[in-house]
Amino acid sequence: MWMPVCGLSRLISQTIVCARVTGVDLILVWTEGHAVACERLCPHEQADLALGHLSGRRLFCPRHAASFDLRKGTISHGWPSRPLRIYPTRIDDGQVWIDATAVNSPAI
Template sequence: MTTTPEGGEWVAICPLQRLADQTIVCVRFEAIDLLLVRHGDRIFACERACPHEQADLSWGRVADGRLFCPRHLASFDLQNGDVSVGWPSRSLRRYPVRTKDGQIWVDAAAVKSAAA
């Protein structure tokens, strides 16, 4: 884990190469299940369970900048987590992510505070 001057406790969670051939990768940080999602050249980190019915979003798909739930087809904006219109659900939790030295890093403090 690395603490940076701009804040956060960054932890390397996955080699960047794992997302070379996959769009969605499941990872675990301190018993918290997360997804890493590649859309174009960007990588996003978010919670794995759908906030609506707890479906496993790793079985979903990504299109047009949105992550689609495999159970009810609601979708979540990867930029801000907003749910598609008409679904009574909170936004998808997203976490700060960066790439460095061939690794994908997430802000561990943000993940832990969201899980609390």
């Protein structure tokens, strides 16, 4: 089930936007012409990734400076953490949509 969560123009202007989908806190990130949805809390130390910064397609945690690849969710080398959960997005009619079914699916 796809849900609209943010206007595309808002995401482009703000770069990182917080969202809540079916009770789960996420962030939307605009990077290199793509909308990416991921979990809001860092899987390593639960820092708020909405306060992080971007460099290309990497999102840097504001607490410990490790970074996550926004294509696969992998953390930078040397950090003991599971990957960042990335959720399917699409852009339609000026809105960013998230697959809510994927958000509620158990992590693999």
